[in-house]
Amino acid sequence: xxxxxxxxxxxxxxxxxxxxxxxxxxxxxxxxxxxxxxxxxxxxxxxxxxxxxxxxxxxxxxxxxxxxxxxxxxxxxxxxxxxxxxxxxxxxxxxxxxxxxxxxxxxxxxxxxxxxxxxxxxxxxxxxxxxxxxxxxxxxxxxxxxxxxxxxxxxxxxxxxxxxxxxxxxxxxxxxxxxxxxxxxxxxxxxxxxxxxxxxxxxxxxxxxxxxxxxxxxxxxxxxxxxxxxxxxxxxxxxxxxxxxxxxxxxxxxxxxxxxxxxxxxxxxxxxxxxxxxxxxxxx
Amino acid sequence: xxxxxxxxxxxxxxxxxxxxxxxxxxxxxxxxxxxxxxxxxxxxxxxxxxxxxxxxxxxxxxxxxxxxxxxxxxxxxxxxxxxxxxxxxxxxxxxxxxxxxxxxxxxxxxxxxxxxxxxxxxxxxxxxxxxxxxxxxxxxxxxxxxxxxxxxxxxxxxxxxxxxxxxxxxxxxxxxxxxxxxxxxxxxxxxxxxxxxxxxxxxxxxxxxxxxxxxxxxxxxxxxxxxxxxxxxxxxxxxxxxxxxxxxxxxxxxxxxxxxxxxxxxxxxxxxxx
Numbered sequence: 310x311x312x313x314x315x316x317x318x319x320x321x322x323x324x325x326x327x328x329x330x331x332x333x334x335x336x337x338x339x340x341x342x343x344x345x346x347x348x349x350x351x352x353x354x355x356x357x358x359x360x361x362x363x364x365x366x367x368x369x370x371x372x373x374x375x376x377x378x379x380x381x382x383x384x385x386x387x388x389x390x391x392x393x394x395x396x397x398x399x400x401x402x403x404x405x406x407x408x409x410x411x412x413x414x415x416x417x418x419x420x421x422x423x424x425x426x427x428x429x430x431x432x433x434x435x436x437x438x439x440x441x442x443x444x445x446x447x448x449x450x451x452x453x454x455x456x457x458x459x460x461x462x463x464x465x466x467x468x469x470x471x472x473x474x475x476x477x478x479x480x481x482x483x484x485x486x487x488x489x490x491x492x493x494x495x496x497x498x499x500x501x502x503x504x505x506x507x508x509x510x511x512x513x514x515x516x517x518x519x520x521x522x523x524x525x526x527x528x529x530x531x532x533x534x535x536x537x538x539x540x541x542x543x544x545x546x547x548x549x550x551x552x553x554x555x556x557x558x559x560x561x562x563x564x565x566x567x568x569x570x571x572x573x574x575x576x577x578x579x580x581x582x583x584x585x586x587x588x589x590x591x592x593x
Numbered sequence: 594x595x596x597x598x599x600x601x602x603x604x605x606x607x608x609x610x611x612x613x614x615x616x617x618x619x620x621x622x623x624x625x626x627x628x629x630x631x632x633x634x635x636x637x638x639x640x641x642x643x644x645x646x647x648x649x650x651x652x653x654x655x656x657x658x659x660x661x662x663x664x665x666x667x668x669x670x671x672x673x674x675x676x677x678x679x680x681x682x683x684x685x686x687x688x689x690x691x692x693x694x695x696x697x698x699x700x701x702x703x704x705x706x707x708x709x710x711x712x713x714x715x716x717x718x719x720x721x722x723x724x725x726x727x728x729x730x731x732x733x734x735x736x737x738x739x740x741x742x743x744x745x746x747x748x749x750x751x752x753x754x755x756x757x758x759x760x761x762x763x764x765x766x767x768x769x770x771x772x773x774x775x776x777x778x779x780x781x782x783x784x785x786x787x788x789x790x791x792x793x794x795x796x797x798x799x800x801x802x803x804x805x806x807x808x809x810x811x812x813x814x815x816x817x818x819x820x821x822x823x824x825x826x827x828x829x830x831x832x833x834x835x836x837x838x839x840x841x842x843x844x845x846x847x848x849x850x851x852x853x854x855x856x857x858x859x860x861x862x863x864x865x866x867x
């Protein structure tokens with residue numbers, strides 16, 4: 310921080326030993342508590358499978374799932390790459406499309422009146438129900454899956470960004486008007502920066518939804534073969550009663566979801582950390 | 594010294610040139626509220642004019658009309674000493690300080706103060722000195738890189754004042770700028786405003802609902818009443834040019850406060866006290 314040393318005292322600074330110690334304890338707790346829960350659940354699971362002699366095609370033990378994850382890594386990871394590629398492409402298109410459309414809608418009342426109801430309709434119609442149609446019309450299965458994921462991801466980013474662009478401090482708008490700001494200046498210097506926290510909230514929701522939608526669309530498409538994603542591998546495992554591989558696939562999906570959420574949160578934190586309440590450590 | 598707090602009507606008042614003249618200005622809001630009724634007001638160069646009155650008396654509305662934020666429903670605003678552009682609208686040189694600091698939270702102090710110049714297309718490098726000078730005038734030069742959330746309420750307000758003065762406006766409009774601050778900070782900022790006014794030769798129109806603040810700062814006080822918003826009396830403050838804590842405890846100050854308070858009370862009907 311390049312803030313002058315005479316900044317009003319906001320409590321401890323990172324160099325204070327008590328603050329440091331408190332933060333380390335906080336960090337340890339943050340890691341240790343979930344870890345203890347995880348180990349406890351794994352032990353319980355393992356005990357249950359052994360004690361009641363559960364067959365692996367009903368519920369495999371954690372050890373078997375782990376070894377399957379290693380053994381089938383080749384198949385599973387290439388499937389994961391397909392799913393992740395679709396997820397991120399959909400998310401990228403949704404971010405670009407959603408925020409551009411949000412800007413368009415807030416710049417022109419006509420655009421908003423014309424487009425917003427249809428964006429809502431697209432959002433509230435379950436994607437699983439639209440997917441069969443999309444699969445018929447789309448040139449390839451991959452593009453159908455991508456389109457489904459895009460439709461689902463697009464809306465939270467659009468509606469959050471619209472809300473952000475509209476919730477600019479009225480006094481600041483007056484100030485810009487007073488100094489004769491052009492439409493573009495008001496957009497770039499005021500509305501877009503003010504919409505950032507809303508946009509990032511939308512990104513976090515959209516990131517998670519993109520993965521879910523990619524999996525759901527893949528289920529609906531039921532695509533097979535070398536180019537298929539993790540969702541197909543999970544279905545396939547179910548048909549073959551290869552439940553340990555199903556579990557391994559699930560674990561990879563959740564891990565991917567967590568990473569996406571974490572990435573979105575990181576981007577949001579980096580963008581807002583200097584000024585927005587959501588990214589600040591509260592102390593009192 | 595009770596004679597020093599004399600009262601007068603606007604037309605017998607200061608002879609320095611008029612910066613802006615409001616004549617018969619009415620303002621009716623879309624919900625039918627008559628916010629201003631027949632406001633005549635001349636703002637003279639170099640004066641510190643306060644608009645004083647209860648909530649709903651139209652003092653803020655009048656200020657916003659002067660600023661060009663919203664048009665009067667009827668009546669005229671003239672800028673006798675201001676250039677007019679090709680479309681005939683006056684090229685007002687105005688600084689505006691809102692009741693809230695109204696800073697952009699995502700921008701540091703420097704960028705907030707740079708804003709009015711930036712909107713006029715002036716680059717950061719070309720106005721760095723002006724921005725730093727404005728910050729220096731409010732005593733915040735060392736906080737150029739701080740973000741608004743890192744500042745106290747009084748400091749944020751000083752940034753807001755620096756932003757208003759960075760364009761060196763002909764007219765400074767202040768809309769209850771210190772209403773949300775504690776009394777100690779308010780007194781300090783009152784003194785800052787008086788010092789800056791003396792230093793930079795400002796013309797100020799100041800909206801307040803504090804009798805004491807208006808008397809301390811102003812050379813002329815326009816007392817307004819609500820329902821409908823109108824001017825009930827104009828009071829000239831015969832105080833010294835340099836005002837400090839001595840003035841705040843002087844007879845002149847007390848006598849003027851009494852006069853202004855009486856004007857305010859006589860203007861308010863029994864129902865207005867609710």
